[in-house]
Amino acid sequence: MGLVVQKYGGSSVADAEGIKRVAKRIVDAKKNGHQVVVVVSAMGDTTDELIDLAEQVSPMPAGREFDMLLTAGERISMALLAMAIKNLGHEAQSFTGSQAGVITDSVHNKARIIDVTPGRIRTALDGGNIAIVAGFQGVSADSKDITTLGRGGSDTTAVALAAALDAEVCEIYTDVDGVFTADPRVVKKARKIDWISSEDMLELAASGSKVLLHRCVEYARRYNIPIHVRSSFSGLPGTWVSNEQPNGDEQVEHAIISGVAHDVSEAKITVVGVPDKPGEAAAIFRAIADAEINIDMIVQNVSAAATGLTDISFTLPKTEGHKAIDALEKAKAAIGFDSLRYDDQIGKISLVGAGMKTHPGVTASFFQALSDAGVNIELISTSEIRISVVTRQDDVNAAVVAVHTAFGLDSDSDEAVVYGGTGR
Amino acid sequence: MGLVVQKYGGSSVADAEGIKRVAKRIVDAKKNGHQVVVVVSAMGDTTDELIDLAEQVSPMPAGREFDMLLTAGERISMALLAMAIKNLGHEAQSFTGSQAGVITDSVHNKARIIDVTPGRIRTALDGGNIAIVAGFQGVSADSKDITTLGRGGSDTTAVALAAALDAEVCEIYTDVDGVFTADPRVVKKARKIDWISSEDMLELAASGSKVLLHRCVEYARRYNIPIHVRSSFSGLPGTWVSNEQPNGDEQVEHAIISGVAHDVSEAKITVVGVPDKPGEAAAIFRAIADAEINIDMIVQNVSAAATGLTDISFTLPKTEGHKAIDALEKAKAAIGFDSLRYDDQIGKISLVGAGMKTHPGVTASFFQALSDAGVNIELISTSEIRISVVTRQDDVNAAVVAVHTAFGLDSDSDEAVVYGGTGR
Numbered sequence: 001m002g003l004v005v006q007k008y009g010g011s012s013v014a015d016a017e018g019i020k021r022v023a024k025r026i027v028d029a030k031k032n033g034h035q036v037v038v039v040v041s042a043m044g045d046t047t048d049e050l051i052d053l054a055e056q057v058s059p060m061p062a063g064r065e066f067d068m069l070l071t072a073g074e075r076i077s078m079a080l081l082a083m084a085i086k087n088l089g090h091e092a093q094s095f096t097g098s099q100a101g102v103i104t105d106s107v108h109n110k111a112r113i114i115d116v117t118p119g120r121i122r123t124a125l126d127g128g129n130i131a132i133v134a135g136f137q138g139v140s141a142d143s144k145d146i147t148t149l150g151r152g153g154s155d156t157t158a159v160a161l162a163a164a165l166d167a168e169v170c171e172i173y174t175d176v177d178g179v180f181t182a183d184p185r186v187v188k189k190a191r192k193i194d195w196i197s198s199e200d201m202l203e204l205a206a207s208g209s210k211v212l213l214h215r216c217v218e219y220a221r222r223y224n225i226p227i228h229v230r231s232s233f234s235g236l237p238g239t240w241v242s243n244e245q246p247n248g249d250e251q252v253e254h255a256i257i258s259g260v261a262h263d264v265s266e267a268k269i270t271v272v273g274v275p276d277k278p279g280e281a282a283a284i285f286r287a288i289a290d291a292e293i294n295i296d297m298i299v300q301n302v303s304a305a306a307t308g309l310t311d312i313s314f315t316l317p318k319t320e321g322h323k324a325i326d327a328l329e330k331a332k333a334a335i336g337f338d339s340l341r342y343d344d345q346i347g348k349i350s351l352v353g354a355g356m357k358t359h360p361g362v363t364a365s366f367f368q369a370l371s372d373a374g375v376n377i378e379l380i381s382t383s384e385i386r387i388s389v390v391t392r393q394d395d396v397n398a399a400v401v402a403v404h405t406a407f408g409l410d411s412d413s414d415e416a417v418v419y420g421g422t423g424r
Numbered sequence: 425m426g427l428v429v430q431k432y433g434g435s436s437v438a439d440a441e442g443i444k445r446v447a448k449r450i451v452d453a454k455k456n457g458h459q460v461v462v463v464v465s466a467m468g469d470t471t472d473e474l475i476d477l478a479e480q481v482s483p484m485p486a487g488r489e490f491d492m493l494l495t496a497g498e499r500i501s502m503a504l505l506a507m508a509i510k511n512l513g514h515e516a517q518s519f520t521g522s523q524a525g526v527i528t529d530s531v532h533n534k535a536r537i538i539d540v541t542p543g544r545i546r547t548a549l550d551g552g553n554i555a556i557v558a559g560f561q562g563v564s565a566d567s568k569d570i571t572t573l574g575r576g577g578s579d580t581t582a583v584a585l586a587a588a589l590d591a592e593v594c595e596i597y598t599d600v601d602g603v604f605t606a607d608p609r610v611v612k613k614a615r616k617i618d619w620i621s622s623e624d625m626l627e628l629a630a631s632g633s634k635v636l637l638h639r640c641v642e643y644a645r646r647y648n649i650p651i652h653v654r655s656s657f658s659g660l661p662g663t664w665v666s667n668e669q670p671n672g673d674e675q676v677e678h679a680i681i682s683g684v685a686h687d688v689s690e691a692k693i694t695v696v697g698v699p700d701k702p703g704e705a706a707a708i709f710r711a712i713a714d715a716e717i718n719i720d721m722i723v724q725n726v727s728a729a730a731t732g733l734t735d736i737s738f739t740l741p742k743t744e745g746h747k748a749i750d751a752l753e754k755a756k757a758a759i760g761f762d763s764l765r766y767d768d769q770i771g772k773i774s775l776v777g778a779g780m781k782t783h784p785g786v787t788a789s790f791f792q793a794l795s796d797a798g799v800n801i802e803l804i805s806t807s808e809i810r811i812s813v814v815t816r817q818d819d820v821n822a823a824v825v826a827v828h829t830a831f832g833l834d835s836d837s838d839e840a841v842v843y844g845g846t847g848r
Contacts, residue, residue, distance in 0.1 A: 016480035023481075050500065056440035057447075057504050058511035065510070068518050069503035072496040076474065079493035080481050086489070087482035094492050099568075120568075144523075144544075 002168040003035040003125070007135065007158035011175045012232035013077050014044035022173075022232060023084035026130060030090055035125045037165060039135045039158040040081055042073025063108025067137070067148045071096070074134035074154075082132045092130040095120060097137035098146060101164075102157060104138035110150030111138060113157075113219075116164035133161060152213030159216050163223035170220065171228045172212065178229050178238030179204070179211050181259040181409040186397050189410035193258060195240045200258040200352050203386040207350035208263025217241060256355020256362070257407045262400050263348045264393050266296060267321045268379070270313040271328065273338025281312060283335045284328070291327040293320045297348075297381040297390065309338070313379060315390060318344050346378065347396030350388040351403060357384050369406035375399045426592040427459040427549070431559065431582035435599045436656035437501050438468035446597075446656060447508035450554060454514055459549045461589060463559045463582040464505055466497025487532025491561070491572045495520070498558035498578075506556045516554040519544060521561035522570060525588075526581060528562035534574035535562060537581075537643075540588035557585060576637030583640050587647035594644065596636065596653045602662030603628070603635050603653055605683040605833040610821050613834035617682065619664045624682040624776050627810040631774035632687025641665060680779020680786070681831045686824050687772045688817050690720060691745045692803070694737040695752065697762025705736060707759045708752070715751035717744045721772075721805040721814065733762070737803060739814060742768050770802065771820030774812040775827060781808050793830035799823045 006026060013019050022040075029036045050069050054061040061069070078094040085092035101117035124131045135154025138147050149156055155172055162170035179201065180190040196204075198221035205214040211229055220227050221243060230238025240246055274280050281300065288295060296315040316324055321342060328340055349370075356362040366387055370377060375398060379390035391399055404410060430450060437443050446464075453460045474493050478485040485493070502518040509516035525541035548555045559578025562571050573580055579596055586594035603625065604614040620628075622645035629638040635653055644651050645667060654662025664670055698704050705724065712719060720739040740748055745766060752764055773794075780786040790811055794801060799822060803814035815823055828834060 016477060019481050053440060053500070053504055054507060057443050057508040060511075061507045062510050065503045065506040065516075065518055068506075069500060072499040072503075075496040075499065076477070076493060079489045079496075080477055082489040082492070083478060083482040083485045086486050087484075092489075094489055 003037065003165055004029060004169055004171060005037045005039065005158050005162040005165065005167045006171045006173060007039040007154060008041065008173045008232055009154065009175070010041040010044050010047070010077075012173055013040060013081065016080070019043075019077070019080050019084050023081060023088055025173075025232065026081075026085060027088050027090050030130055037121060037125070037131045037133060037161055037167070038081065039133045039154055039161060040074060040077045041135050041154045042070075043077045043080075046073040046076065064145055067108050067146050070148050071134065071137045071146050074136055078132045078134045082130075085130055085132075090130060091128055092132055093124045094132040094134070095124070096134050097157065098139035100131075100133040100161065102133075102138035102160065103141050104147045104149065106140040106142050106145070106147070108145075108147055111140070111147035113138060113149065113160050114141060116160050118161060118164050121161070121165065133157065152215050155213060155216035156219055159219045159223070159225055159227065162225045163219070167225065169226045169228050171230065172216075173230060173232035174211065175231065175233065176211060177231045177234065177236055179209065179241070179259070182400055182404045183209075183262065186262065186400050187260070187404045187410075189412060190404065191409060191411040193239045194237075195242070195245055196258050197245075197354055198241055198243050199385060200354055201241045203350070203352040203383065204259055204261045207261035207352060207386065207388060208265070208348065209259070209261045211239075212241065256359045257351060257353035257409065259352055259409065260400050260403050260407075261350045261352060262396050263350075264346075264396055265318055266315045266346060266348060267318045267342065267344040268313055268315050268346045268390065269321070269324055269328070270311055270341040270343070271335075271337045272311050272341060273309045274312055275336055276308050276310045280335065283331065284312060284337075285314075287327045287331040287335070288314075288316075288324055291323050293324050293327070297379055297388065299379050299381070315346070315348070315379070345393045346390050347393040347399075348388055348390050349396060349399045349403060350386055351407070352386045354385045356387075363387055365406060366403060369402045370399055372406075373398050373402035375402070427461065427589055428453060428593055428595060429461045429463065429582050429586040429589065429591045430595045430597060431463040431578055432465065432597045432656055433578065433599070434465040434468050434471070434501075436597055437464060437505065440504075443467075443501070443504050443508050447505060447512055449597075449656065450505075450509060451512050451514050454554055461545060461549070461555045461557060461585055461591070462505065463557045463578055463585060464498060464501045465559050465578040466494075467501045467504075470497040470500065488569055491532050491570050494572050495558065495561045495570055498560055502556045502558045506554075509554055509556075514554060515552055516556055517548045518556040518558070519548070520558050521581065522563035524555075524557040524585065526557075526562035526584065527565050528571045528573070530564040530566050530569070530571070532569075532571055535564070535571035537562060537573065537584050538565060540584050542585060542588050545585070545589065557581065576639050579637060579640035580643055583643045583647070583649055583651065586649045587643070591649065593650045593652050596640075596651055597656035598635065598653060599655065599657065600635060601655045601658065601660055603633065603665070603683070606824055606828045607633075607686065610686065610824050611684070611828045611834075613836060614828065615833060615835040617663045618661075619666070619669055620682050621669075621778055622665055622667050623778055623809060625665045627774070627776040627807065628683055628685045631685035631776060631810065631812060632689070632772065633683070633685045635663075636665065680783045681775060681777035681833065683776055684824050684827050684831075684833065685774045685776060686820050687774075688770075688820055689742055690739045690770060690772060691742045691766065691768040692737055692739050692770045692814065693745070693748055693752070694735055694765040694767070695759075695761045696735050696765060697733045698736055699760055700732050700734045704759065707755065708736060708761075709738075711751045711755040711759070712738075712740075712748055715747050717748050717751070721803055721812065723803050723805075739770070739772070739803070769817045770814050771817040771823075772812055772814050773820060773823045773827060774810055775831070776810045778809045780811075787811055789830060790827060793826045794823055796830075797822050797826035799826070
């Protein structure tokens with residue numbers, strides 16, 4: 001038996017009872033003969049409470065001190081978890097990100113891991129300990145200051161440690177049973193996925209699936225670490241995410257479609273009346289990039305020959321909407337467009353599956369399903385293994401349900417079938 | 425203007441408002457031209473809440489993890505304090521004990537400082553920052569594990585940093601105005617002491633005065649660091665504690681008595697019927713020491729010649745009472761005493777003042793005052809600059825008031841007079 005890294009989120013360790021329940025699960029893994037490294041988030045609402053305190057003393061908390069503050073949350077949960085494990089008769093030691101060797105750049109509040117040197121973790125494991133590591137945090141290589149990793153930081157900590165320690169698997173424990181073929185709150189017949197390729201998972205994460213963040217999956221793919229996402233509340237197996245299908249599984253042809261993701265957190269900006277000449281699009285997106293805004297889909301209309309003007313639309317997180325409008329208004333004279341339209345009542349539906357590369361007809365079937373459901377398509381974007389459309393936000397749920405059914409993903413149907421259509 | 429170290433206790437930073445008030449005071453010191461290092465405790469009840477959480481997951485939390493847990497408290501307060509200072513337009517950086525170079529031994533929960541290497545603090549100060557340091561914590565030289573310093577740990581951190589940084593003064597901010605000639609809750613006419621020698625302060629601390637702990641005063645005396653104990657809620661000067669009277673003060677003869685301390689936290693154990701022969705006392709106190717119990721006063725009665733038996737009484741913290749009784753009962757056969765008597769209804773009154781070394785008659789006047797107040801004396805113990813007696817606990821308050829008045833310490837009297845009596 002080898003080494004496993006387990007990660008528990010804040011909802012799994014929300015109170016003393018949760019910590020004790022998680023401790024039992026960890027001890028079970030140890031009893032099964034594994035070396036166990038545990039990455040833990042802050043308890044329940046701790047981080048929010050700390051942010052609230054910070055806002056009370058300062059309207060704009062500074063990066064370095066904000067990170068120092070927030071990292072107190074994991075310090076509490078990791079120490080309590082180590083105590084709870086020791087109380088079950090097993091040895092455990094807790095480590096801060098810094099102690100665990102999580103080395104980052106110096107960008108406070110959203111640092112990136114640049115190296116992992118887990119010497120103390122290895123020593124603790126060799127001494128028979130379960131090692132508990134604070135998620136979400138590291139130490140800057142340059143300044144030696146404490147940093148935090150931003151959204152999904154604890155998952156990324158777990159995968160990074162798994163890579164550095166050459167773990168068999170990185171288990172991400174959460175409050176859902178795994179990755180589903182669609183959001184079960186929207187699609188009643190959504191089915192838990194037993195295995196999904198890293199490639200498909202990346203697309204699902206980028207398309208609005210919340211279970212695993214893109215960043216963590218990308219790290220796992222690069223270092224070839226299998227992830228097992230599962231519930232800390234049940235004993236059920238969850239979803240495996242890996243580059244190759246796990247050994248031992250039947251190597252049968254699997255479903256071409258992994259799932260349907262949706263996202264209602266984006267808005268659409270249309271730049272109206274842009275002169276249709278070289279350099280215009282570059283000027284628009286330079287203005288957006290300079291404001292440090294990430295955009296998602298971009299569509300340029302075919303130019304109306306008569307006017308020599310065109311429209312350019314793009315989607316971006318709603319939270320960045322005002323910043324983008326401001327940036328474009330400031331650059332209006334230089335770019336020379338007519339006006340801006342802002343629309344935050346949009347939704348995005350994405351169909352993801354590596355199988356669509358080799359199975360023609362997927363796109364046609366996707367559009368047919370949307371059409372049958374009476375859903376109008378406003379924007380389209382595709383990758384090799386994904387098709388996304390933007391619709392009215394009110395249509396999103398119906399669209400997801402319709403597409404899920406059309407591709408045979410519903411749970412009371414047979415296993416998702418190999419699709420054979422015509423043309424894509 | 426030189427460097428000052430300021431220490432703020434948990435009651436001074438109990439909430440966001442407290443943190444902002446303290447931040448203003450710190451900025452004032454900086455504006456006055458000082459380099460400022462601040463040592464801060466955990467906010468209000470944070471430490472108690474963390475202890476409560478620990479007890480919920482484990483009845484006997486382990487030392488290393490318990491220290492990891494508790495140090496989260498100062499991490500929160502120091503980061504918030506640094507943010508609040510930055511919000512006032514001044515640069516501040518917070519440092520954990522480990523980052524500040526507070527090196528300790530490896531005794532978790534009550535580590536001792538063995539070295540202070542404040543390189544990062546010095547760099548922060550040289551860069552124009554106010555340095556905020558977590559009190560109560562350090563890092564073990566051997567294991568590199570996080571340690572806590574136990575009771576009074578934040579005061580000791582402040583004094584140790586003051587010594588390592590060659591500070592002009594260590595200011596201890598608290599919720600009282602300074603050191604008083606007696607506990608103001610007991611003696612209405614207690615007077616704030618403007619200056620007290622380290623020597624006298626040590627005896628007061630050992631005798632039950634709670635304002636400064638023995639350990640911190642001892643450290644300050646050894647490194648010749650003046651302490652200024654004062655209120656964080658008022659702007660008033662407090663009490664200076666130093667080896668020599670501050671320069672500039674009139675070098676007049678000062679009061680021979682510094683104050684009256686009392687302590688109702690002790691109990692008395694009497695070992696009855698001990699054979700009066702060499703080695704018996706040693707056997708008793710070996711049994712106590714093996715149980716790691718610190719004792720205070722010891723009195724052996726004159727042996728009754730007829731029986732060859734004697735009684736030995738000693739006082740110890742009430743919290744150690746059961747442990748001591750257990751230890752002695754186990755050793756009963758080896759020691760050979762008759763029985764044990766346990767009395768937790770005692771109190772101790774101590775009169776402290778270096779002046780009593782050279783002024784005869786203090787002891788006689790002390791006993792006379794107790795006698796006049798109808799207080800019966802059960803045990804007596806003296807040092808060169810202190811007399812302590814044990815009485816019934818119910819008599820303690822009356823005894824303290826009587827002694828305070830008898831030695832001219834009452835605030836509406838003239839300044840404490842130089843005492844001239846006969847015989848001590």
